[in-house]
Amino acid sequence: MTRGRFITFEGTEGVGKSTQIETARAALASAGVEVLVTREPGGTPMAEAIRELLLTPRDESVNPLTELLLMFAARAQHLHEHILPALDRGCWVLCDRFTDATYAYQGGGRGVPMEQIALLEQLVQGDLRPDHTILLDAPVETGMARARDRSAPDRFEQEKMEFFQRIRDCYRQRAAEQPQRYHIVDATGSLEEVSRQIASLVLSFRH
Numbered sequence: 323m324t325r326g327r328f329i330t331f332e333g334t335e336g337v338g339k340s341t342q343i344e345t346a347r348a349a350l351a352s353a354g355v356e357v358l359v360t361r362e363p364g365g366t367p368m369a370e371a372i373r374e375l376l377l378t379p380r381d382e383s384v385n386p387l388t389e390l391l392l393m394f395a396a397r398a399q400h401l402h403e404h405i406l407p408a409l410d411r412g413c414w415v416l417c418d419r420f421t422d423a424t425y426a427y428q429g430g431g432r433g434v435p436m437e438q439i440a441l442l443e444q445l446v447q448g449d450l451r452p453d454h455t456i457l458l459d460a461p462v463e464t465g466m467a468r469a470r471d472r473s474a475p476d477r478f479e480q481e482k483m484e485f486f487q488r489i490r491d492c493y494r495q496r497a498a499e500q501p502q503r504y505h506i507v508d509a510t511g512s513l514e515e516v517s518r519q520i521a522s523l524v525l526s527f528r529h
Contacts, residue, residue, distance in 0.1 A: 326410075326412050326414045326415060328409055329346070329452060331416065331455075333493065334490050335466055336466055336468030336469035337458040337509040343418055347359050356412065359416045360418070362393075362423065363393055368396075368399050401447065422455055424439055426489045426493045430493075456520065457497050
């Protein structure tokens with residue numbers, strides 16, 4: 323049996339990842355591809371409990387290393403209980419964020435050394451990396467305005483604009499360094515334009 327493809331969706335807040343993952347799922351399903359949609363942190367009951375810990379606003383300051391370790395704890399559970407079995411049975415996995423988000427948020431945003439993230443990435447994932455990463459890119463102000471209209475801010479969304487600018491810069495730098503894996507999509511276009519690009523892009527991954 324052919325292994326499934328692992329496709330991740332990345333970007334700062336409010337760029338429309340959830341909407342475009344559904345676009346990708348529908349396009350692939352219409353082409354007869356079995357698809358699993360999941361998210362990080364989360365994806366299993368235990369990993370979702372860790373997500374709740376990470377996102378809930380709290381008075382206690384959270385040490386960046388604590389945050390990093392919780393992210394990878396959730397990822398280890400998610401990967402081994404959910405993602406790898408799906409890929410092994412030939413299913414395509416569409417994941418809302420993965421380790422690139424850790425490099426961007428904990429590395430670029432919080433200032434955690436990239437070498438520490440790389441160490442945990444190798445420990446938890448071994449050689450597994452996404453086959454393709456779609457980066458939905460928009461100016462931070464645009465995304466944050468959308469995010470504010472959507473719901474009450476979580477612990478990350480309460481951060482200052484500078485935090486999210488560092489995250490966007492980190493994503494764009496990683497995309498420039500790995501052009502064979504990253505696909506940048508301008509998320510400022512109309513919903514129809516962006517959806518058309520996403521559907522065309524994911525269908526091209528079949529070849």
